[in-house]
Amino acid sequence: MSRPLAAIILAAGKGTRMKSDLHKVLHPIAGRPMLLHLIAAVAALKAERTVVVTGSGRAQVEAAVSPLGIATALQAEQLGTGHAVAQAEAALAGFDGDVLILYGDVPLVSSATMQAMIDRLNADDAPAIVVLGFRPADAAAYGRIIATGGIIDKMVEYKDATEAERAVGLCNSGLMAVRSADLFPLLARVGNDNAAGEYYLPDVVMLAAADGRRSAVIETAAEEVAGVNSRGELAGVEASWQATRRAQAMADGATLIAPETVWFAHDTVIGRDVVIEPNVFFGPGVSVGDGATIHGFSHIQGATIGAKAEVGPFARLRPGAVLGEKSKVGNFVEMKKATLGPGAKASHLTYLGDAEVGADANIGAGTITCNYDGFFKYKTVIGAGAFIGSNSALVAPVTIGAGAIVGAGSVITADVEADALALVRPPQMVKSGWAARFRTAMLARKRSGE
Incomplete structure (x- = not known):
């Protein structure tokens, strides 16, 4: 007893x-x-x-x-x-x-x-x-x-x-x-x-x-x-803990391509058949589902990554980031308190903050959810199957309906209904021969010493 x-x-x-x-x-x-x-x-x-x-x-x-x-x-x-x-x-x-x-x-x-x-x-x-x-x-x-x-x-x-x-x-x-x-x-x-x-x-x-x-x-x-009485000993104990955790992750069925470059937190959860490339950092509160791939140089904290999802390289997932099954966050994408639905993609150069992205939606390069006005945070909702063109700014609070398309370079300040096209862009103006005349004039000024 x-x-x-x-x-x-x-x-x-x-x-x-x-x-x-x-x-x-x-x-x-x-x-x-x-x-x-x-x-x-x-x-x-x-x-x-x-x-x-x-x-x-x-x-x-x-x-x-x-x-x-x-x-x-x-x-x-x-x-x-x-x-x-x-x-x-x-x-x-x-x-x-x-x-x-x-x-x-x-x-x-x-x-x-x-x-x-x-x-x-x-x-x-x-x-x-x-x-x-x-x-x-x-x-x-x-x-x-x-x-x-x-x-x-x-x-x-x-x-x-x-x-x-x-x-x-x-x-x-x-x-x-x-x-x-x-x-x-x-x-x-x-x-x-x-x-x-x-x-x-x-x-x-x-x-x-x-x-x-x-x-x-x-x-x-x-x-x-091992005891810790100095910064050097602290680093030594950290290294010992990390080495043990890396070995455990691999024993449990994850692939670490360069184990010594991967850093886990005390509560990191890694599924089976996960592939982790070199130079990945996990802060506290991260769970990675089976079959996910974490590409190199990604920094992840407080995030839930679904099965067969793909992250990085050079991705930043902050607390509250949730990636659905088979979703993708690519290079130089940052997520904070945002959900990416199953199969949805934000492949590069994007910020998703306080956002909900539906299944199979596509977020183009350079898209920003404008979630903060200096005092309060606001939410952006993007429906399933929506397509957000590159270099778009979505000014929250705003909802983009399912299947809607936002044209590249748009600044969206009002809701867009399902299956609609939203295009906020001034008409393109073309003046034939203007560039050549401008260069000729400027060269003449330069030669005259003006």
Whole structure:
């Protein structure tokens, strides 16, 4: 029988190496703040409570998590990770279950890994604490875990480790799982007699050992517990996330011609048999239907792309863009809050904003829906099968009826009925020989020095 679950996420650090006015844990990975990646992973486990420990920049963090109903606790002084976790005690008053301890700047920990920690905590041998370990290529200054057969003999911070202990490759990620009934009594016993004068969270493992209780370590890939303390590390974690997502997209049946040039958001949905050419960027809120083709250098955000639709190259789909089945948006076309019906086409050099385009309509090159008067936005409706000639301006609010034709170069300011022709163009005037006479006259002036 599963026990109730809570999570404590530490986000009190100043993040000075980021050199940013934005709190470190709110810097985005794949279009979503790091902290919200973790919160989403915890939510997938149906955690009963989640507490974010804040400190410097607390207002930004609280503003980000309060709409989600997430509790916060303040660490007013930076006295170490053990002290930080202890600040969550009041927020977890009355809770009896398992507690995950996570870090807001370690955003890629999966729900599966969190669940593995909880499962190990509740295994038959019932360890007091479960620690998540990893083996980086360069162990650097990470704390070390000395273990035998998955049972921890000792945990030591790098600053306090001997040369022999520093030679151990198993490192402490800082992430733990522990029962609520054990956590805060152990934290109350943690001292600060160490090189940094801080209250170290890992000390709870040795305190449990002093009570005759063993703790366990499970391991994960180093990439999953990579931390972010600088812009360079942020870029590294982004690259790691993108590489994983690209591999998943291809495994699910999409073709990425140059995978390393395609950038996904955290919530991008890609169907089967989708072809994505080089240099495509997906912002948040994009869904691509089966068999669609996304040509190179397209930028897509907040858009729904139907099955077998075609986008780009060099297309810009902004939030609210909806492409129906087998529709087409070509090069240098921008859509915003606009719907393109099944089979409809806007092949090049067009802006469709606040518009509804019916099935099989054709939008000629250079067409603009004039949707904004400087104060309000207005809608353009183009009926099924309508043909809009090149270089037309449709001044909203306006409706073009089904099957209607708008002549090239027209400025349409009133509704056009179905199957009608709308042509707004002054009569063409031709003066035979005028150009030749003009050139002769101008050359004469030039020679005379006028």
